[in-house]
Amino acid sequence: MIMSDAFSYVNALDCAADASWRRQTLILNNLANEDTPGYKRKDIEFASVLKKELLGTHERTLDRAVNKLDDNGNHVDGFEYIDYETFSYRLDRNNVDPDTENVELASETLRYQAYTTSISNEFERFSIVCSK
Structure with missing residues (x-):
């Protein structure tokens, strides 16, 4: 992690x-x-953890909240859980629905690509500023 x-x-x-x-x-x-x-x-679950951490800073702007998280050295990690709420109608008690999982995978892949593209764009902006 870059500290600046x-x-x-x-x-x-x-x-x-x-x-x-x-x-x-x-x-x-x-x-x-x-x-x-x-x-x-x-x-x-990651979004609710991040939201809680950002709101916990009591800052008025997102800029300040993100800076506060970094200043405190906080690492926002999601938590893994086992989904018992999705009941299975299968006799073997497995509750994985391949169609739902494939939709979730496609969605998460797009989200990941958006994050990595945004990171690349930020570094591109930094390189433009530094080259001037």
Whole structure:
């Protein structure tokens, strides 16, 4: 992680990209276990954790809230959980729905690509500023 106010958004985007990557890995693991008897799907919750951390800074702007997170050295990590709420109608008690998992995977892939594109764009802006 880069420690500078100029890189606060990059650090926040990096954290979000890491969580997105972890979620993609969990979804792929769910798909790999769709035929495993008794397997329960796993997922990760990141957005609510980030929102709580940002609101916990009591700052008026997003800029200040992100800077406050970085200044405190906070690392916002999501939490993994086992989804018992999605009941299974299968006899083997597996609750993975491949159609739903594939939609979630496509969505998360797009989100990850948006994060990495945003990070690249930020560094491109920095290089333009530094070259002048």
